[in-house]
Amino acid sequence: MAKVKKQPRPKAITPKGFRDYFGADVEERRAMLDAIAGVYHRYGFDALESSGVETVEALGKFLPDVDRPNDGVFAWQDEDDTWMALRYDLTAPLARVYAQHRNDLPTPYRRYAMGPVWRNEKPGPGRYRQFYQCDADTVGTASMAADAEICAMLSDALEEVGIPRGDYVVRINNRKVLNGVLEIMGVDEGDTRDAILRTIDKFDKVGEAGVRELLGKGRLDASGAYIDGVGLTDEQAEPVLRFLTSKGATTEETLDNLAGAVGDSIIGREGVDELRQIADLLSSQGYGPDRIDIDPSVVRGLGYYTGPVFEAELTFEILDEKGRPRQFGSVAGGGRYDDLVARFTGQQVPAVGVSIGVDRLLAALREKGRMGGTAQGPVVVTVMDRDRMADYQTMVAELRAAGIRAEVYLGNPKNFGNQMKYADKRQSPVAVIEGGDEKERGVVQLKDLILGAKIAESATLEEWKERPSQIEVSRADLVSEVRKMLASQDD
């Protein structure tokens, strides 16, 4: 006998690979992005906000095929059968916008963009299918002043959000210098070139000796597997290693080493000259190598960019999951690329840009105690007498007018313990209590919930008596006394 099935209730879950952000997580990210936007605005960069949806044709990179229409992106067909997709980065929309509006936009066009992007990828720990990007690009100029400007702006932005000078360095390399090296090696195209590029990309991980092995016969990796090498002789591999390790004690020395590494290659010399222009511009503006440094060991993005590449690294140490100290590492990267709009218009348009890793930088600010330290919870005014809600509302209005975050407890006020549990869940720093007796005597009780928690954890009876966590103050002094209590908590 078939049973009539009841419609099951829908499941309240975030889709796989997505997450919710609460309270301080949202507000701290917004504060950080606002601060960065302020710097970018001052540099003359204009905000651009395109929508989350683009035609797949405009995105270009991931064309849906019949079997896997969603490869890499989230895509669907519009009613007129046009394939649409969520943007996977902010560069592809910039290319579309610039091609579409180029007659109305200034040249060069400096723009910044901040917002979510979506990737249809397998989610992993800490890897989500929606995340924020924060980009700044200058489109339409080949001048190295644009590259220097973006590095200076990145440096300013890091300091603005709270990374102190000395805790970061923006490192610059140039793809053209590498091209010059490959040219004098006689491998400026073909499979060997590609293999060398892939090998260089591992420099960060395997170091000089590792790259030397990988360019030669091969290498036993950490897992015990043997990785085949490119097959160069030591002599053949030498120019690549010379390039990667050409950082000298001064910028001048580094540039001289690079000039030596590229020999008489025209593209190589051009690359060295570009780095020199950038270094000169920056040094004349006071950005020394302590902030922005020419460093040929920067390899991230060398395969993708066409000219200068740069990376911002945070140099302070954190403890890894095993408790060992290690450098915080990269929080931003960028470089010069020239094929931005060519696929739309046929014209090559030079461009240079930088992208800040929003979640990485936020994590760094939390590590440095720049964010997430202060209590974000509101002062909670408890309800002792349901009929005097207006009195309690007046208190929070006074507190808010003084810029203090405050709220009245709006749950069922019968059980005072529940009100205290609520205040705890709200991470409230102060609870205000005014029963009938207090009302009559013109006073209120202020409960210091931060101190209370500390006392509950550790204090002796003597300490508790010396600094009680609850005080009685005149109703007229509510605002000033709450402010005093909040200030004492910051000590």
Place this chain on the structure above:
Amino acid sequence: MAKVKKQPRPKAITPKGFRDYFGADVEERRAMLDAIAGVYHRYGFDALESSGVETVEALGKFLPDVDRPNDGVFAWQDEDDTWMALRYDLTAPLARVYAQHRNDLPTPYRRYAMGPVWRNEKPGPGRYRQFYQCDADTVGTASMAADAEICAMLSDALEEVGIPRGDYVVRINNRKVLNGVLEIMGVDEGDTRDAILRTIDKFDKVGEAGVRELLGKGRLDASGAYIDGVGLTDEQAEPVLRFLTSKGATTEETLDNLAGAVGDSIIGREGVDELRQIADLLSSQGYGPDRIDIDPSVVRGLGYYTGPVFEAELTFEILDEKGRPRQFGSVAGGGRYDDLVARFTGQQVPAVGVSIGVDRLLAALREKGRMGGTAQGPVVVTVMDRDRMADYQTMVAELRAAGIRAEVYLGNPKNFGNQMKYADKRQSPVAVIEGGDEKERGVVQLKDLILGAKIAESATLEEWKERPSQIEVSRADLVSEVRKMLASQDD
């Protein structure tokens, strides 16, 4: 003979119904939302940011069917066949989040959310398929103090962003009062009730006489078509009209009129009592009827909400497309609804919320000259000598350090006219010029581009001589002189 077709270039277009936002449009919206978030934060509301993507099951409202899986929403299937969709509002995600995290969230839970939502609808003039919403809701309390608080917070938020007191009013009605009226009419359910609800919804458009006709025999509408009426006699329709027109000279009078309209209906009396509680709470906090008013003629949302409903209306006049003055109208609305999470958990959870129409409020602020008035363009330092780029970069660095938006021209500097055209496109207020001669004499030229434009438009020769748009100042005074020029432009 078949010709080999070249792959056509992709079209650089925004998808149908989507648009791009540039510069001030982005920054002004962000500034407005930040100001609102500041008020909401002070009221103890916590930020919530869920992702743009939800499971269709969780969104619930629009279940994809085989023929039209995208009806109303943009939806697609994940690799595991789960239907996913872009959120169409911020309330459905709130319901999912509250049901999912209810054990970790405080009760009541006050949250605000701001962000884009997507509608798969036919786009029209000014109607886009992605737009911003800005919501605040209190979940988990039936207390009228929550409703009063949201109205007060809305009022504060409007003033915070720049709507002066007197230029707006938050009007409150209550669905329960209407239910009471329908109850004493004997039509508290069924087709007649629904027909009456639909008719009331037209009160804004057709007024008292129109509603009277529509409740009765019917009405000839503006286009000449005859709209069938509900079929009530004048006497039968009277209680509805009495409800809609019961606004008195004072809140007390309005509440008395409403009490009369609902007679001895229990639900009706409850509704009047709720309005009285809200009015009392607000008046004791100093929010008089000039800011927040009980007004039974508010009909928007009466069909959707279950208790109090409210609407913020801007009362200043603008000119419509035909040049006739009319009130700016509604910019926010909300109310109480009780079925937020029941579909997930089976439990009724009372909630009250408000949604600000982001684009409407932005438009209002522009009408009031609160935004979009000041020049957003940067000071442009022109390049007279390509080799002295470092000098020009130093100038903009000085200007930025003083908080002045500034940039160096990074296009081809050969043609000075192009640099001026660029400054014009950038809406630059001031151009700085330092050629070799100026450099030698330790001076720079400042070109007042705002004044220059005015002069070009209208000034006589005398005026031009009296206040020239270009001045020479000492290089050392660059920052102070630019600041002076910018200040004079604000006059």
